[in-house]
Amino acid sequence: MADYRSYADQQLLTLLKKGDERAFAEIYERFWGVLLRYAQRMLHDEEECRDVLQNTFVKLWEKSPKLSPDTQLSAYLYTLVRNQVLNVIAKDKLKADHLTDLTSYMDNAVPEADQLARTHQLHQLIEEEVGSMPEKMRQVFELSRNQQLSHKEIAVKMNISVFTVKNHITNALKRIRLHLGL
Template sequence: MESPYNLLTDNELLALLNKGDENAFSVIYERYWPLLLRHAKRMLSDDEDVRDVLQEVFSKLWNQAFDLEINTTLASYLYALTRNRILNVIAHQKVRTNHIDSLSSFMENEQVATDYLVRERQLSLLIEKEIALLPEKMRVIFDLSRNKHLSYKEIAQKLSISENTVKKQINNALKILRLKLGLVAFITFLLLK
């Protein structure tokens, strides 16, 4: 039996989504996932990247449901969001490729230590940039953990939140950074801390 939500327009679904209605989100997801999947597959060759992009798009839609103000159609908004995420993936792939090529060249030519320091600084800047792009609450918690070396308990007390929230936010930050930085840069980041 078809859900009555399936008969609603995008605008009606958005109004319900703004109230946190999970059924409205589910219908939007089912309505647009296949379309966005085809769109993303035309621009990205890696199926895992495609799935990650769509997961980010729908996560953002749900996480911003209460504050979401769309000045266009839902379809246009989702396509634009997907396109922007895809462009981010492509840009990060290019950065990773350039970095890997640069590392290969460095290893082949056995350049002096100053080259290593320059590359390390570039990687640090890339890592700092990605950390700065984390959601504010997540970034604050991550900074207190990684840079101020506070324990989960100390962070929880300082921010008046639960230790579980702290742990979840740090784990989410690490997942995001691993996704954005790629495996080599992420392992380097962990080793530098």
């Protein structure tokens, strides 16, 4: 029985290309620690680093039959780890960006909904007060605000003076302000 610990990296790679599981186990034992430290320098999260190494060795096993015999094993493994780390960083950045976008949306959406509710409530209070006004005052106010008629147009339409129109609008606005507590 051969002692795989004495084999050079290139010998282990040749055996790995043929599907030798013991060669894979030796490569794993030989490189796990140094690759873990390499990943930790970039990620700082032990669990993510272990996942990166797991994926690295899975890729090594899957791609080993296609590797060139001239492949430098250690350089290839370091490249796999670096690429896996970059993938993790990209995914984390995407998650962070998504979270930032979602937080920003929620920060903006809640005030909009709150503002909408307040506007609706304010509109109801105004309508309530307008409904309780004397008939002529209410008609003048509604023609002014709802139909955007000028003072002169309202005066002609209702057969009253422009001065009376101004007085009705002034008194209507005072009543609304008083009702709203302004």
